Amino acid sequence: MSHSKLSKIGVIGTQCIGKTTLIDDMMLQWPQLNKPTKTYRDLIKEKKLPVNKHGTKESQEAILNYLVDEAMANYGKKKMIFDRTPIDNLVYSLWLFDKGCSDIDEAFIDKCISQVKEAIKFYSVIFYIPLNKENDAMLSYKENRDIDPIYRGEIAVLFDAIYRAWEQGSSRFFDREDCPPIIPLYGNPLERVAQVALYINEKCEFFGEEDSLIAQDLQQIETLADQLGVDKKKLGIPDKKEFKL
Secondary structure: OOOOOOOEEEEEOOOOOOHHHHHHHHHHHOOOEEOOOOOHHHHHHHHOOOOHHHOOHHHHHHHHHHHHHHHHOOOOOOEEEEEOOHHHHHHHHHHHHHHOOOOOOHHHHHHHHHHHHHHHHHOOEEEEOOOOHHHOOOOOOOOOOOOOHHHHHHHHHHHHHHHHHHHHOOOOOOOOOOOOOEEEOOOOHHHHHHHHOOOEOOOOOEOOHHHOHHHHHHHHHHHHHHHHOOOHHHHOOOOOOOOOO
16 A cells, blocks of 8 residues: 555545435444544535536536545544545546536646546545446436536446556646545445455554454564574565565
């Protein structure tokens, strides 16, 4: 993991995919987690911003600034989890730019990418829920939610493109020297939480060397080598600075 201490978790993906369910389930599994009392949705309601297919430069910029501020905020020792990140805003702006149905232009997209690239550095990890047959749930109406399945699918394709760009390691969307891992989650809600538990321990921290059976075995061998006066290098024991999971 590029961020060894867990402090902020982002959850991304197209609409009606199970992000809120995942967050609720994770908060039950890890009660150390907190979510913000106010979100970008409150901003949308307060300012009556047009969203989804009707988004504009003004509305997308306002939402992005909110999400960026949210990501960069100092929450003290609290461990935070967020439903959507600046990446989500970028995806919806990319859709509007591609369709040409808004005043969003290339210069605006370039500006958004620059902001997103910096903001996501503040997340410890981002969990991504792709759209597939397992979670292709029936779209249900909710305020400010577009329930057009074609639109939802097109947004999902853009999310997948962003994830693939991160995975390949060469993209203008990310600073490879300082970027959190993006981890896709599959299956039903229980399976998703089980997958998260492969990365986060019961203390709500990333698994590290102290949690590893391999590391424990190496420690035992190292102790025995010290007791016997045996050269550890001859036993093939790596230096602690070199050993990383």
